[in-house]
Amino acid sequence: MATAPQPQLPLFYKDLLPLNSRDHADWKVSSFADAGFLANSHAIPLTVDEFVDAQRNYPIVFTAGDNPLPIALFGLNEGVNTFIDGDGKLQAGVYVPAYIRRYPFILAKLNKDSDDMSLCFDPQAGVVGKTEDGQALFDGDKPTEYTNGVLEFCRRFEESGQRTKSFVEELGKLDILMDGEIAITRNDMPDKPFVYRGFQMVDENKLRELDAETTERLNKNGMMMLIHAHLFSMNLMRTLFERQSAQGKVPTPDSGTPAVPNATA
Template sequence: MASEPKASLPILYKDLIPLNSNQHGGWNARSVDRADWVVNQHAIPLTAEEFPAAQRDYPIVFSSGDKPVPLALMGLNEGVNVFFDDEGAPIGTPYVPAYVRRYPFLLAKIDPSSDNLSLCFDPTSSLIGEFEEGQALFDAEKNPTEHTQNLLQFCEKFEEAGMKTQSFVDELMKADLLMDGEVSIQRNDAPDQPFIYRGFKMVNQEKLREPRGDQLRKWNENGMLPLIHAHLFSLDLMRVVFGKQAQQGKGPVAPEAATVN
């Protein structure tokens, strides 16, 4: 159900090049009311600070593997997204994760020998290019415009949120709170053949009851407990997402098709 993003390129990105005034001095960035880049994405990375807002719409799980990543589930099956239509327009008013709003930009390390990050973008995106409409990325003197500075600031804040999220996940791992998840969902027309969803991690509620005293006080003070509870409460939305898939004709046709190992 939920796999880790590829190590080569982050999900959504097909290519990455650094933004620079020499090559992109006359380029503009478009603003759009739809996100066609998420149409076939069923799981989107989420920062911990987004949990309170995201848990109203999405089940929040953690990817499987040695380095779990928080994910907002937009569908329960590969290629299924019940929150955006086939053209990328939102269905209703769902929370849009920062990872989606950041695209096609991100900060990346260009020089392996340096820790400096550069503002990069996906050149295959139609959101940035040498066209007349949109916001200019550089002024006549080839200095970054206010729009570009705002993009950079957004990406910097996202990186900061990402580091805090990693610390949150590291603390969960240290406390051995994450376990392999499994959800069984029954359809009314097949009550004896439940759909089983696996391939993700979730907080072990039994182990969550074990910590006492200083440990619980620490998690409460650093904000971990509310995040954990937001994650756990959101899991009930898996059945809601399953129902949306059925309503939109995107649900699995047989229990076997829904089982993800």
């Protein structure tokens, strides 16, 4: 079977294979028994279409560097996910980012000289293969309704990724992103604050200083609502810290929050 080009695999993905009726005619996909594949992920890529839903449960920040990416924080330290229980189950009732729901499928370019993208999957995910149970991927040489649904979901995700890219580029043009720093003090350690860095956030002072014309434009095109969703979500940083503390997962003070490696929207 041909393997899709993978110079740098996205978060979660360990391998990629293009899905096709020749090699996978009798393959099926089953549900994940648990959410173990994201148990050690403290930050998940997020699209702008999800800001309003995600800000109810997670702080939304932007990765550091020249090409920032919005992420939902599931924990404040690398490898810490406060929303996964001891059985590997994701907490019920919280918003599940589309990046998680897409896995193990993804649209990927098979030819670096072409913009065409093919539906691929991670064979190491353990849920796609020749099994008795599960959703059939093909009916003869035709994709099933399930597979067409997966393809459409991945297409919409890519489109949302483009909107996210445009949103972040506009933030850059407005020059309203700044390096973030959050200091949280525990009652039992008042003189040793826990300081989290390594992310970006919208500078509220610069946001307030935007001229009336720019502010009106941001209101009309919906960007201001997204910016406010991000800013409102920052109030959950302390809540997330308290979740981590209650789970015994808070390290020593002055621990930075690193950006997400190899994550793509």
